[in-house]
Amino acid sequence: MHLLTLNITELVIGLLRGTLSRSSTDPLSDWDWACLHDDATWQAHGKLVAEASLYLPGSFDRPPRNPAEKISSGYKAWEYMYYVYGMLPGFLWAVQKPKYYWHFCKLVAGARVALLLGTPVKFRPPAHTLLVEYVEEFEELYYSRRADRLHFCRQALHALVHLMPENVRVGPGWLHSQWALENAIGNLTAEIGSHSKPYENLSLRGLRRAQVSALIAMFPEALEVPKQLPSGAVELGDQYVLLHPTMRNAQVVPPKDSAAICAYLTSEGIAVPQNWTPRIIKWGRLRLPNGEVARTAWKECAGEKRGRPVHRARMVKVRLLYIFSQLANDRVAEVQYFLRLRRMLEDGGTDDVDLTLAVVSMFTPPNAAIARDTYGTLQAFRYQGDASREVIDVKSIVSVVAMLPLPPRREEAEDPNATVLYSQRFFLMERLAFDSNLIGREQIVGHADGSEGDE
Template sequence: MDHSVNSEETPATIHLHPLPQYEHYESEAADLDNIFEVAQLSDFRTSIDFINALRDATLGGEYSNLSPAAIQRIRNPPSKVFDFSEDPDLRLGLDIFLANINSSADAYHSTREAIKRRYPADSIPSHDQIKRRIEEITGVGSVSHPMCKNSCVAFTGPFSQLDICPRCGVTKFCPETKKPYQEFITIPIAPVLQALWRDPKSADRLRYRRRKTQEIIAELQENSGSLPSYDDFLHGSDYLENVRNGNIQDSDMVLMFSLDGAQLYAHKSSDCWIYIWVLFDLSPEERYKKKHVLPGGFIPGPNKPKNMDSFLFPGLYHLAAVQNEGLLLWDASSDRLFLSRLFLALNTADGPGMAYLNGLVGHHGKYGCRLYCTVPGRHKPNGPHYYPALLKPTNFSMPGCDHNDIPHDSLPCTSSQLYFQNLRHVLNSPNDTQYKRRRLETGISKPSIFLGIQPVRVLGIPGCFGSDIMHLSSFNLCDLLLSLWRGTLDHDKDDPPSEWPWAVLVGDVWTLHGQHVAAATPYLPGQFDRPPRNIAEKINSGYKAWEFLLYLYGLAPALLHGILPNPYYLHFCGLVKAMRIILQRKIRREDILVAHTLLVSFAHEFELIYYQRQIERLHFVRQSIHALLHLAPEVFRIGPPICSSQWTMERTIGNLGQEIRQPSNPYANLSQRGLLRCQVNALIAMLPESLAGAKYSAPNRVQLPRGAIDLGDGYALLRAQDHRLRSMQKSEARALAMYFNQRRVNITAITPSQYPDWCPDIARWARLRLPNGQIARSKWKEGSKPLEKVRISRNVKVVFSSHIFTLAMISTYSDPDPILFKESAGTVLVCKYTEDSAPIVIDYRAIISVVGMVPHNFHGLNVEEDWRFVVEKPGLDVARFGGVYDNDSEEGRDNEEGNALGSN
């Protein structure tokens, strides 16, 4: 299916947020002293103390907690490539350590002892010694701080002199041991960044942002100030404006901060928090991978923090100190030292986490938008929660929220000026009663700790707090829509779900629907990652975000046809069409405008056909509906949402959690695995390609399996292969001859009159690796396996070409059924396939992606025929950015557009 859009509808004019007024933001932020002086309440004073400590941060400052040696190394980093060959025993120890990185220390000891028995003279470091050497080589270590054993606060910054938790009254130290009850660790970012520049190839990869920025600026000049497409954060207007005004220089490094909570055990209280750093200086193909994502800190449970600022403070203090002093980097590719000032671009989190970061009231507040737009919510009589319904309920008289309708296509936008004005108003609250009133009026709960970052070194507040496409597109929208369609959403006693015309997924219908979802599994290629399980059985038992995503935007449009009545079905298809665009890595400008039109229409119609201006249904309109209105404008501001999504954070939590080796003390073990991850990532960046073998060498080079043939441009033939030539079938030979005849290719010694009897000998290949990282498999091998043991990967999307290269033979599906295509707003392509359809020959470069072709019986179509609907991997890049690839591929490039479907 082609996600490029050629809509007959004229897209609505998109009301973009104006370019940030950075000069005004900087003047407001620089005047924080005057703003903070009005603060009356003690809780505000605590937040302000943390903020002021950040503003004055230095590497040797009061709250640094770094050793003098660590400070000296950061200020004067090594200025030569580390020569591992000078110490062969160390090199051997590193090889053994990296080879056993996911094994226990005993595996390292066993290998070391086996080598020493054969070569007793070798002085291979012990496991503890090799870990200390890695920290010494890379400079990457951790800083520990005490914390309340109930997770209330960390004894950092203004709390560092306290001996008793200010929230629960528990003492900091254990009376018996005189040591803190519990500690948490922070991993300073500066040594990690310095290590990344200490290899010429790694340093060159870190120049991606500089090169890309120059290309974008040239593209802007060629296109009269507009961009034809957006495929990175670097395309966003906020970033480009900071480049224009000099806040971001070529020598700087640009970071993203991401925070999330982690539940280490499914059935045991184990709440902890993790934050990571992502480098926008690396290309998108690299920055989101496991070996380039940098863990920054670990906040143990068992409870949620009462003061998150105190836990984030050490990491942000270190960042602010480096920003204030500048970070000296040695570029191994040019043998030069240069000063870099880190720029904090974005701060991302899910809903609960974002409330910690931005200091806003959260999604239930009157101003509950995480982007701090000025749309007020409405609440029910005597209800504490507000809902962002833009249409006023009928006969609604509620002081403070009975404003008139707000147009869906022209939301008022916010600005840093409004934020600081409201912040001053909240801080000036003389008492707790006035504070609650002003918090309600402004949507600000407290000053964000990120106000401590220099105004010229951060994207701007509230602009640096982005959206969360992962949770929005999967959990949030699925939960809302399925609750409506199943009739399980909370309801008024006078508004029973039995009277909802859309509540159709009930009883046997819901059971059968779940079976259809599960039955699609064999027809979804393995590289689609985890397929949706039977949603009727598993929805309440750990249904994953990726399952929801593939279900909602891949399977549901087809499986709900004929079940969900109009106008609800057509309304849903509009959402699917828009989200398929928004979830892409590379989005064309005209497609963004079409997506915005569709999303505005969806949000408006949602209120009309579900909420229907009824007070008792006000809670239907959740923040997830309102957030859709911001998605397209945010692409223009900070690039495609996938580039700043929580997928990277979720993958990091997942793979670090898998590495826990000591269930009895999971928090400490998780922290140590995170530290080791940072150290090893830094070490790998410094290693010559030959040191640790193919596993750790040349991140940009794809390692082909044995016997594969590299066809160039990201394509490769992969085994199995015919061991000897075989004769083509007559139908195959005719297709090949027709291909040659149409392209006027001369076949030696064969005249056109002989084509009907021509039957050459060929050798077949089983698989073709595509540039996007997928593997297309042939029916020859895949068809020999039982259906229950295969995830079919032989259905492909192709775009035809006139060039002649290596060839592939396919049999095609029919054109999509036009009636179903129209009824689903173009989201469902249902094609017919016949086993004996004549094969055709195509250039292998015409194959651009692997798709699922799921059999299903549709109302109005002959059930005796083999009808199948197309399922594409949502966005295609979503899982790749998290580090998930097909088994035979680790690299890829952008998905291209196609116009035909084929079955190989």
């Protein structure tokens, strides 16, 4: 925890701001990497981070506060992580010199893999290579074999070289980091019930916990506590749950949405009557298997228009499977609303609901050149809004993501076609270790969560 969330981040921020200690032989004018040294630039950067917090869904736990105001007053480990490994790849795009920016992206790419709860084998070698290159190039770019910069080369920097080999030897870092250790110590000491024999009591508490853990591992389903769903929730299977708010009465959808629904049904081999206009009941939320809750533009945009601070949870990662090629393609979409459809029978009746769908607005595919040059750390998308309408099965939604505005570089802003090429451009920020809820938290859903009443 300390290595990636505190030690390395403190070094990176110190370099960007030019606040590391300097000798008289090393003037600040030689630190051409300190792109955030100027106070006005630092304050503007801090404001950018603070304004970006509303683009982060609630499942991201603690959004980073304004670093220009709060970084020296109780900045949390989660804030450091999302600030450095989530936001900085996008916010440095417009202000940092390319050679330093590409170098920083190597650190981010390796750190994101190291922070996963389960590290796929295929990710380990490239992550290790990037971290080793980061350390070697750090000495060339910053230290430059100068004695008055020797303090740049900290022990934490060298530890990055061992991060992935230790991942193979003893498992992912979260298993043996302070996250696990401090949590276990706090829980066990809180359970001590004997002041006269505390250590004996602590040993027995630890033994009981080990026995319970063994039973849970052997009989996970028998000991699992059933989750209570809010009133009106609909279980869809595979741990997907449809949640209120919802409309009371069915309404006719706009022509663009109607065309998208008909196109989806046709692609699924379902006959659609000519001139059929769908009447649907909108649903506002969907709980995913990873515990996150996806929301909709239908409800969130209404809150934003009323001036309410809404943490956007309507941006989702969608995994589309092409059956004939057996290839999965991940896209990012803005959920407009969820809906359920019944299949019409030959006798004029309806079957049970067998289709739960989402009407979405797809972002364009990520800019391939930017993704390649940044080792996948910066994925820039164009928002299409009402120009895009597609319908997908809700079970193709993988996770809730954040889409943050990507500031343009100077040459991009000065381009005569800047409005066409670089407007409505966002970069992807995913929840760190999003494949599990053990680190972070599962969103607790209630009956009225995110709703001001059904319509």
